[in-house]
Amino acid sequence: MSRFIEGIHRTQFTLFPERIEDYITEDNPVKVIDAFVDALDLAELGFSSVHPRATGRPAYHPALMLKLYVYGYLNKIQSSRRLERESNRNLELMWLLNRLAPDFKTIADFRKDNGIGIKSCCRQFVMLCKQLNLFSDSLIAIDGSRFSAVNNRDRNFTQAKVKRRIEAIDKSIDRYLSQLESLDRQDRMIPQTKTRHIHKQLAALKQQMAEVKAIEEALELTPDKQISLTDPDARAMSTNARSSGNVGYNVQTAVDTQHHLIVAHDVSMAMGDRRMLTKMSVKAQEATGIDELEVIADRGYFAMEEIKSTVDVGITPYVPKTVTSSNRKMGLYDRRDFIYVEVDDEYKCPAGERLPRQTKTTQGNMLMYRYWSKNCGSCSLKPNCTIGKERRVTRWEHGKVIEIHERRMEENPTMMQLRKQTVEHPFGTIKSWMGMTHFKTKRLKNVATEMSLHVLAYNITRMINIMGVKPLIRAIEA
Numbered sequence: 001m002s003r004f005i006e007g008i009h010r011t012q013f014t015l016f017p018e019r020i021e022d023y024i025t026e027d028n029p030v031k032v033i034d035a036f037v038d039a040l041d042l043a044e045l046g047f048s049s050v051h052p053r054a055t056g057r058p059a060y061h062p063a064l065m066l067k068l069y070v071y072g073y074l075n076k077i078q079s080s081r082r083l084e085r086e087s088n089r090n091l092e093l094m095w096l097l098n099r100l101a102p103d104f105k106t107i108a109d110f111r112k113d114n115g116i117g118i119k120s121c122c123r124q125f126v127m128l129c130k131q132l133n134l135f136s137d138s139l140i141a142i143d144g145s146r147f148s149a150v151n152n153r154d155r156n157f158t159q160a161k162v163k164r165r166i167e168a169i170d171k172s173i174d175r176y177l178s179q180l181e182s183l184d185r186q187d188r189m190i191p192q193t194k195t196r197h198i199h200k201q202l203a204a205l206k207q208q209m210a211e212v213k214a215i216e217e218a219l220e221l222t223p224d225k226q227i228s229l230t231d232p233d234a235r236a237m238s239t240n241a242r243s244s245g246n247v248g249y250n251v252q253t254a255v256d257t258q259h260h261l262i263v264a265h266d267v268s269m270a271m272g273d274r275r276m277l278t279k280m281s282v283k284a285q286e287a288t289g290i291d292e293l294e295v296i297a298d299r300g301y302f303a304m305e306e307i308k309s310t311v312d313v314g315i316t317p318y319v320p321k322t323v324t325s326s327n328r329k330m331g332l333y334d335r336r337d338f339i340y341v342e343v344d345d346e347y348k349c350p351a352g353e354r355l356p357r358q359t360k361t362t363q364g365n366m367l368m369y370r371y372w373s374k375n376c377g378s379c380s381l382k383p384n385c386t387i388g389k390e391r392r393v394t395r396w397e398h399g400k401v402i403e404i405h406e407r408r409m410e411e412n413p414t415m416m417q418l419r420k421q422t423v424e425h426p427f428g429t430i431k432s433w434m435g436m437t438h439f440k441t442k443r444l445k446n447v448a449t450e451m452s453l454h455v456l457a458y459n460i461t462r463m464i465n466i467m468g469v470k471p472l473i474r475a476i477e478a
């Protein structure tokens, strides 16, 4: 007799329960998906073909396709081919889909054709969380991450990259030409295969050069001087001219600090986060319904105009200021050593001198005032202050907004720690579900749909963890 745990042999007759229902326990998350999708008004949310056509082959109901996708994204199965395979062998999916198994093309087309509906469905789940009062005490943390696109780095071109490629091809052509010259100078017989190989390489390089030159011309006509060949909307997400970094999309999320739910998200082709603060804050405010919303973001979001426009819509931002001046590194006083005296519209410098407003200038759309004193030349602190003729201080016309913001940051030093604890969780989870790979679809519109499915799956998982399956289903059905 074996000393191992024995199973039941596959040829053994058994009396299995006759209903698939009997295999799916009451606390199975698949029941949340079923209840949530059944509670949606799919026509109102923008799903196509909710009403069957009078003629032709009957289609799958959009609710069934949506359940399949939500299940897939909840279980790290995002590819349409894998979803087709799982529908045929996965007991939970057989239960969820009433044993239907759409083919991969139908599955893929549903995601492609129902972007609006899927995004609305994601918003609908956030509305449910709001109705359950989950955001009432929340602060919102905003963060962005770069997600890879289908586009390989080698198939993305910027002007700097094309220039480097042309230089590299030129160098290779020169090397082969000099090899040919040196072979010509030799007296001995050169094997024909060798010269044939060099000519072949030269022809290939010339062909490559023609292709790169064509891309160089096309780049001139693009607004952002960038071309991606596989997914035209994917962008190199690095500001470094020497490398294209990650080629993909900029994904923004607004996450509530209390339950770590994603209340709003956005996918864009923007390379940086500096223009995202107001946009994401407003989205978060609309989603949570909190009038006096407070948002936290890292220093990558700091832009004076963005701070002002966020404050203007009634939202309080917490964003550390980016220190761009090199004065402190050079051992000189920096901007913080100069105190603005509002009643006189002057600055007070470390020597106690007053710096009156002297001129105004513009930086982009921003009106800036410049202040300096005429006494700097005779000041004993000048070596610690400036290497120029006098120290000049620049102030934005709405500088007061920034000063209040800076004070708020000083009074709330724990905000950045709270941000870090909040936003890293959702991105880490979603990227791990994606398998640290790229989006499955191409083009911004489709990638945004995919991200909505990820966010919906993430939020459903969080809610199951917070409430449990049965109470969540009761809340959905209420």
Ligand code: SF4
Pocket: 349, 350, 351, 352, 353, 373, 375, 376, 377, 379, 380, 381, 382, 385, 386, 390, 391
């Ligand atoms: S150099 Fe000018 S601005 Fe600087 S401390 Fe002296 S007086 Fe003030």
